[in-house]
Amino acid sequence: MTFPKPERITLYILLAFFIFTSVLPLWTCIMTSIKTAQDVIYTMPLEPPSSPTLDPMMQAFDIMKRPLLNSFAFTIFATILSCTLGSTNGYILAKIRFRGSEVVFLLLAIGIFIPYQTVLIPLVMTISKLGLYNTIQGLILTHTAYGIPICTLLFRSYYEDIPESLMRAAKTDGAGTWTTFRRIVLPLSSPMFAVAGVFQFTSIWNDFLFGLVLARGTDALPASVALANLKGTTTAFWNVQMAGAWWYALPVVIIYLILGKYLIQGYMAGAIKG
Amino acid sequence: MTIKNLTKRYETGVGVEGLNLEIRDGEFFILLGPSGCGKSTTLLCVAGLLRPNSGEIWLGDKLVTSVERDIYVTPQKRGVAMVFQDYALYPHMTAFGNIAFPLQVSGKSKPEVETRVRKAAESLGISQLLDRKPKQLSGGQRQRVALGRAIVREPEVFLMDEPLANLDAKLRVHMRAELKNLHQKLGTTTLYVTHDQVEAMSVGDRIAIQKDGILQQVGTPEDVYDRPRNMFVGGFIGSPAMNMLEGNLVKKDGNVEVDLGISAFELPNRTKEAVKEAKRSEVVLGVRPEHTTITKHQKNAIEANVSFVELIGRELHVHLTAREEPLVAIAEPTERLEVGQQVWLAFDKSKIHIFDKETEEALI
Numbered sequence: 001m002t003f004p005k006p007e008r009i010t011l012y013i014l015l016a017f018f019i020f021t022s023v024l025p026l027w028t029c030i031m032t033s034i035k036t037a038q039d040v041i042y043t044m045p046l047e048p049p050s051s052p053t054l055d056p057m058m059q060a061f062d063i064m065k066r067p068l069l070n071s072f073a074f075t076i077f078a079t080i081l082s083c084t085l086g087s088t089n090g091y092i093l094a095k096i097r098f099r100g101s102e103v104v105f106l107l108l109a110i111g112i113f114i115p116y117q118t119v120l121i122p123l124v125m126t127i128s129k130l131g132l133y134n135t136i137q138g139l140i141l142t143h144t145a146y147g148i149p150i151c152t153l154l155f156r157s158y159y160e161d162i163p164e165s166l167m168r169a170a171k172t173d174g175a176g177t178w179t180t181f182r183r184i185v186l187p188l189s190s191p192m193f194a195v196a197g198v199f200q201f202t203s204i205w206n207d208f209l210f211g212l213v214l215a216r217g218t219d220a221l222p223a224s225v226a227l228a229n230l231k232g233t234t235t236a237f238w239n240v241q242m243a244g245a246w247w248y249a250l251p252v253v254i255i256y257l258i259l260g261k262y263l264i265q266g267y268m269a270g271a272i273k274g
Numbered sequence: 275m276t277i278k279n280l281t282k283r284y285e286t287g288v289g290v291e292g293l294n295l296e297i298r299d300g301e302f303f304i305l306l307g308p309s310g311c312g313k314s315t316t317l318l319c320v321a322g323l324l325r326p327n328s329g330e331i332w333l334g335d336k337l338v339t340s341v342e343r344d345i346y347v348t349p350q351k352r353g354v355a356m357v358f359q360d361y362a363l364y365p366h367m368t369a370f371g372n373i374a375f376p377l378q379v380s381g382k383s384k385p386e387v388e389t390r391v392r393k394a395a396e397s398l399g400i401s402q403l404l405d406r407k408p409k410q411l412s413g414g415q416r417q418r419v420a421l422g423r424a425i426v427r428e429p430e431v432f433l434m435d436e437p438l439a440n441l442d443a444k445l446r447v448h449m450r451a452e453l454k455n456l457h458q459k460l461g462t463t464t465l466y467v468t469h470d471q472v473e474a475m476s477v478g479d480r481i482a483i484q485k486d487g488i489l490q491q492v493g494t495p496e497d498v499y500d501r502p503r504n505m506f507v508g509g510f511i512g513s514p515a516m517n518m519l520e521g522n523l524v525k526k527d528g529n530v531e532v533d534l535g536i537s538a539f540e541l542p543n544r545t546k547e548a549v550k551e552a553k554r555s556e557v558v559l560g561v562r563p564e565h566t567t568i569t570k571h572q573k574n575a576i577e578a579n580v581s582f583v584e585l586i587g588r589e590l591h592v593h594l595t596a597r598e599e600p601l602v603a604i605a606e607p608t609e610r611l612e613v614g615q616q617v618w619l620a621f622d623k624s625k626i627h628i629f630d631k632e633t634e635e636a637l638i
Contacts, residue, residue, distance in 0.1 A: 163360065165358045165359075165360050165362035166362050168318075168323050168349075168356070168358070168362065169356065169358060170364075171348075171349040172322075172355060172433075173355075173376035173379060173423070174351075174376055174379045174380050174427075175375075179379055188365065
């Protein structure tokens with residue numbers, strides 16, 4: 001057996017250190033979420049519990065289940081809507097150029113850089129006027145609108161790489177703008193739908209600010225806001241909070257596990273042609 | 275198909291300028307020229323994929339494009355089928371799906387689509403490949419699927435944009451023959467774009483040669499080969515290319531000679547009359563390699579030195595230098611020649627071309 005080179009050993013030590021530091025909070029979180037209230041006080045955060053329990057998990061789920069459902073509802077709808085609209089926009093802007101399409105694209109792209117905070121007051125006023133305050137629909141509308149620019153940008157650059165001859169072939173074959181989109185462009189877009197979908201799902205699921213200002217009570221309260229509310233006003237139930245964090249993180253983890261391989265493909269699609 | 279006064283300008287320059295073409299029914303018509311000569315632009319205008327700046331295009335008695343009369347029929351409604359250089363197959367569909375696509379789009383019934391696709395596939399010998407996706411097919415097979423997608427519609431006109439350019443040399447020759455066969459079987463008017471003059475000569479009924487957006491000559495392969503209208507056509511058609519030598523017309527005792535600097539070349543009688551009218555005396559003498567022979571006689575021949583020799587199987591291409599200009603002669607493969615050897619070249623008098631040096635137009 002050959003002994004590894006010193007550079008290799010240094011590399012492994014460094015990597016081990018980085019893994020350790022990034023896993024540490026997760027470890028603390030897991031350990032705390034299966035501790036009883038006493039254990040939280042009597043054991044160190046990194047220590048395993050003396051008497052492990054699933055009670056905090058159950059307790060957190062009880063409080064979080066409605067907000068989790070709310071979050072699922074608006075996240076899924078808003079993701080689907082913003083991706084669909086983004087791909088349609090992207091197709092039109094990339095393949096069906098029209099007078100002023102560059103300007104339209106520029107204006108859309110600006111949308112990406114508008115900070116959430118600047119639109120909060122007009123947003124709440126508009127949503128209230130529409131009668132959508134504290135509703136799932138209000139959150140769907142807001143997140144969809146906010147997702148359109150980035151989705152358009154992603155799909156447009158993806159569609160730029162579809163060869164022009166394919167579009168020309170479809171045209172001479174007799175397909176109109178929408179038939180071409182439905183039969184040729186959409187079926188070729190699945191990698192980009194995975195990328196944009198994961199991106200939108202995560203950012204909508206993780207959003208706190210819109211949820212905070214557009215919902216109250218339980219009807220439409222998102223999980224992100226409910227999680228923050230877990231901390232209580234007088235006492236901090238660390239174990240329940242950590243358990244809540246796990247419930248909150250789970251869907252995103254599952255999405256990544258399912259769509260991870262498409263995500264890599266999609267990111268690479270722009271880099272290497274052919 | 276008639277193209278009248280077609281002009282398409284790009285921001286970067288001219289695509290096509292004032293093109294007039296009349297393509298007969300059932301003709302295999304070639305647009306030939308170097309890249310950037312406007313041949314693809316012409317094709318895209320006919321397909322309706324580009325709007326010209328001026329001019330008219332008629333498909334049969336149907337006016338499909340007229341800038342002046344503001345008529346523009348969309349490509350979907352022109353009834354033309356196009357074959358692209360990169361085949362442009364839909365990557366997510368099987369070969370069957372690709373061929374069926376134009377029929378499905380036009381709303382044909384399922385059984386009809388099925389029968390017509392099978393029939394088209396059979397005529398191209400790709401019946402066993404119908405379940406495969408484009409990326410599981412070789413270049414030649416993809417080409418056939420692309421052809422299948424074009425013929426299944428039974429269009430009035432085929433448009434082909436360098437369909438063989440991406441195939442390897444051997445397959446290209448094979449597909450060339452197949453295309454010709456297919457055309458003879460279907461008899462569909464075909465407009466075919468290529469930069470390969472050999473391809474053009476071998477499959478075309480007639481050839482239009484374009485350069486920098488301007489039509490140079492239209493004619494049968496024999497026409498453009500034997501009677502090039504100008505220096506460009508003379509040099510572009512034929513491989514190895516036509517030998518060109520600059521010289522001066524000299525009239526002497528009722529004879530006309532071309533003074534080539536190192537020797538004079540006496541013109542045959544048939545050409546004397548034509549040349550006599552020429553205003554300028556500076557000309558270019560063009561003669562094809564196969565009409566250039568290595569000889570021992572010094573009369574009416576020019577001196578040259580052998581630079582190198584290529585044996586192309588049944589013939590020998592002898593590259594020579596005369597007056598520091600490169601020339602090619604074709605000789606028998608048995609001929610023994612040394613590099614640097616001094617030889618005499620004779621030209622077949624009945625096959626020479628004289629071009630005006632200034633206008634580059636053919637005088638004879």
